[in-house]
Amino acid sequence: MTQEFIPYQQALELKELGFDEPCFGWYSNMDGNVFRQGYCETYLGIENCAKAPLYQQAFRWFRENCDWPIETWIQPYLSINPRTYEGLYWRRGETESVGIYDTYEEAELACLIKLIEIVKTKQQ
Amino acid sequence: MKDFTQYEQSLELKELGFDEPCFGYYDIKDNNLQLFSDNLQDASCNSDLKYDDFKHCTAPLYQQAFRFFRENHDLRIWIESNYGVLKFEYVIATTNPNFINKQFNDFSGYNTYEEAELACLIKLIEIVKTK
Numbered sequence: 001m002t003q004e005f006i007p008y009q010q011a012l013e014l015k016e017l018g019f020d021e022p023c024f025g026w027y028s029n030m031d032g033n034v035f036r037q038g039y040c041e042t043y044l045g046i047e048n049c050a051k052a053p054l055y056q057q058a059f060r061w062f063r064e065n066c067d068w069p070i071e072t073w074i075q076p077y078l079s080i081n082p083r084t085y086e087g088l089y090w091r092r093g094e095t096e097s098v099g100i101y102d103t104y105e106e107a108e109l110a111c112l113i114k115l116i117e118i119v120k121t122k123q124q
Numbered sequence: 125m126k127d128f129t130q131y132e133q134s135l136e137l138k139e140l141g142f143d144e145p146c147f148g149y150y151d152i153k154d155n156n157l158q159l160f161s162d163n164l165q166d167a168s169c170n171s172d173l174k175y176d177d178f179k180h181c182t183a184p185l186y187q188q189a190f191r192f193f194r195e196n197h198d199l200r201i202w203i204e205s206n207y208g209v210l211k212f213e214y215v216i217a218t219t220n221p222n223f224i225n226k227q228f229n230d231f232s233g234y235n236t237y238e239e240a241e242l243a244c245l246i247k248l249i250e251i252v253k254t255k
Binding site: 001004024039054055056057060063069071073074075076078082083090104 | 126127145147159185186187188191194200202203204205215217219227237
């Protein structure tokens with residue numbers, strides 16, 4: 001069920017941004033960033049160890065915890081190739097594209113990376 | 125738990141063929157959501173497993189449910205926010221020739237993302253059941 005979780009790098013970045021919710025898995029640096037499945041309520045206090053949020057948890061966290069409205073979604077690129085997906089995000093009244101991808105999962109990850117980038121830039 | 129589909133939709137998904145491992149299940153006696161313990165997570169936790177003399181129905185995550193419709197029925201959804209009026213809306217699109225309507229829009233405006241998500245799931249189930 002690892003496909004349900006965001007990758008290690010993004011999990012670490014979400015941790016840095018303040019994500020701290022119970023998860024169904026975590027990444028352990030002691031095992032070379034190996035994913036471990038299991039309910040995890042608190043961080044273990046180990047550097048480079050991170051809880052593994054579900055994709056839906058990560059996107060909800062951005063939706064509910066940013067100081068300003070931000071939203072992302074993935075939709076089929078109907079006008080050109082309906083088998084592909086476009087990642088989109090909305091903020092400050094404008095919708096922008098993250099890109100066109102062959103799979104939903106690629107678009108999903110691209111959107112997550114984009115949201116992290118936006119929030120990190122905002123915090124700097 | 126916002127992450128899981130509700131009991132009624134979980135049952136309907138099971139009827140539609142959803143058959144994947146899940147992190148939670150509903151006890152059919154009281155409809156309460158329970159989380160699988162570690163030793164059960166890798167088990168074949170499909171449907172109607174006998175466990176301590178009660179039946180249960182696995183509880184898919186919303187992302188699992190939407191992936192099920194995307195990969196098995198070519199029903200692809202997205203939920204948009206319309207921050208101009210602080211509402212959420214959803215769209216269902218398909219290229220599947222088995223469906224007459226290729227796109228369904230619900231712009232009625234839901235107060236929360238979760239309300240739109242649930243409404244979308246209910247509509248997906250209805251579409252497939254009436255195919």
